[in-house]
Amino acid sequence: MVSPDTTPIQGRRRHAYRLLWRWHFYAGLCCLLPVLWLASTGLIYLFRPQIEPMLERAxxxxxxxxxxxxxxxxxxxxxxxxxxxxxxxxxxxxxxxxxxxxxxxxxxxxxxxxxxxxxxxxxxxxxxxRFMRVIFYLHGELKLGSAGSMVVELAASWTIVLLLTGLYLWWPRGGGMAGVLYPRLSRGARVMWRDLHAVTGVWISLFALFLLVSGLPWAKSWGGLLREVRQQYAHATAMPDWxxxxxxxxxxxxxxxxxxxxxxxxxxxxxxxxxxxxxxxxxxxxxxxxxxxxxxxxxxxxxxxxxxxxxxxxxxxxxxxxxxxxxxxxxxxxxxxxxxxxxxRPLLDRLIGYGVAVHEGALFPPLNQIVSALTALGLITMVVSACNLWWRRRPKGVLGAPAPRENARYPVAMVIALIVLGIVLPLLGASMLIVLLLERLWLRRWQGARRVLGL
Known part of the structure; x- marks a missing residue:
């Protein structure tokens, strides 16, 4: 008689969990610094209505x-x-x-x-x-022009992957709400940091996803494609307000x-x-x-x-x-x-306008500002806790990625989800293909890289 834990379905779920954990780990390595940067500069820019009058009080x-x-x-x-x-x-x-x-x-x-x-x-x-314009440039393009805008778009796209995989990994599976909706602060430093990372993610991920998506219309690549869709869909003669x-x-x-x-x-x-x-x-x-x-x-x-x-x-x-x-x-x-x-204005323009207003904390101030500020602080907390967790768990000489399963296959649903994300976010799709080719054609053949990256 087959144990429930060894059924093909349970095996595929474990493989999916392991694969998504690896995606989450490597996406985190790429995104931690950009997320910290975007959250910090965005937190400052949120309060432009309060900061600018103070700077110009003269x-x-x-x-x-x-x-x-x-x-x-x-x-x-x-x-x-x-x-x-x-x-x-x-x-x-x-x-x-x-x-x-x-x-x-x-x-x-x-x-x-x-x-x-x-x-x-x-x-x-x-x-x-002007001070707030400098923050604007740093937040939206790293002061690198259109190239910087594309870097920010790529970081935002991978952060979306990071948040989606994180929600899947930490979603409760019959183990109660401890460590999911509230942190366990009395079970040692390791559990505390793990719970701070997971619980903060559960609470802020949906709004963080909204902020990321609502910021994409400004980006060079995604915004340009959206503009073309707008012209075809809305048949608008007026110039867009974004x-x-x-x-x-x-x-x-x-x-x-x-x-x-x-x-x-x-x-x-x-x-x-x-x-x-x-x-x-x-x-x-x-x-x-x-x-x-x-x-x-x-x-x-x-x-x-x-x-x-x-x-x-x-x-x-x-x-x-x-x-x-x-x-x-x-x-x-x-x-x-x-x-x-x-x-x-056309419906698409209005939807984007509402999204941009929420992104900047302007739609229903000061509540919008407070919620967005808490989201930015939550992202910073997740970055700090992730670094702490990695530093405590890191094996010597390697990055410490979750070990891959032999002959593991991507579940069909996961493949479809990645394809859809790659189509909706073309820069993300292109980067995923590049990463896949680099891994298959080069990194797996380089023994040092295989060991350090856990391939």
Missing amino acids: YAHVTDAPPQPVSAQVRAALAAVPGTVLNAYELPTSPHAAARVLVGKGSQVVRVYVDPASLRVLHVVNEKD TIGSADERARNRQANTPVDEHANMPGMAGMSMPVSAMDLTVLDRALPSVQAQHLAAPVLMAPPSMKNPQWTARSDADDRSRRADLILDPGSGKVVRRTDFSQ
Whole structure:
């Protein structure tokens, strides 16, 4: 009579468990540092709405006198940075605050702070040098441009594998909730660290998966493919409200607030507005009351015509994208010609907008910020506990991967799941093929690598 533990089904389950454990182990080796990096920088960026006003408090109240016309404020900003053109004028949230004018030259975007009453220039800073922009670059692209964006996308894709395999490995199988829903802190250091790793993962994995997936539309590879799907599915004529590629492209498009082609990487994209000598800046004075009457969510940017958009525009650039709206302005009267609200955008754009807002902690603050911060802290806890567990268990001279089973086969469901993941996340699929080829063609034939890697 066959024991229940030795049935073919039980044997396949043990093989699947062992194989997934190995995947989890090696994915962890590749992802621990990127996860620590993304969680730490993301944790800082989550609180941008609180940090930026604190850093710019010197410009929150600069005058009590009546402001000069907006066109005069813009001219003062342009004169402070010779050779630039107007990108956008940000409507002040208070009549006492400094005016913020974005000017551009080539690929450079500069933020100029102007006293609206005296027209004195208070501060000039390169947009990419502002503290939260630096964190933005570090989080989204490691300050390596589009190549860094792809590295982050690859790390995020493997982290998805790490979380999914971790959920399978630690899912309760009749052993109670201890070590699954709550840690056992009184059973020694090894059990405590193991439980901290597992329990934290169980509690935060679903939201961490959401944060990872919602961040993919920004990535160079996955975001580009999603953009193509959007064009085919939505048949949309409006430019998407989310951008892809390097942070330079995203920053230029977002701050200039003009619907330029996000695939383009042309010199001068940031300054594609017409020269100031050919621009009637008094349109800003005429349009300001009409824009203010629309009660758009701050920050609100008014932008001049560009190579891609021949009309004056205004737009809410609110972190909560569900509150955003775009305005087309009549240059003669300054009146609003057309308004496009978030609810009028294609369904795919709205879904992505909600996901991006949650990713940035902006959809339902401060609760969204708190939940996301706890998720980031949970990921950091998992990284620290994983390193501690590996350090305690590591055999001498090898990495300590779970030993493979002889003649073990991947279960059909697992193969299908990996294929689906590889299709949905093409960069992950390509990397899995490369890893498989390296293992089969090189690493297994190199005796030192076989021993260290546990092959």
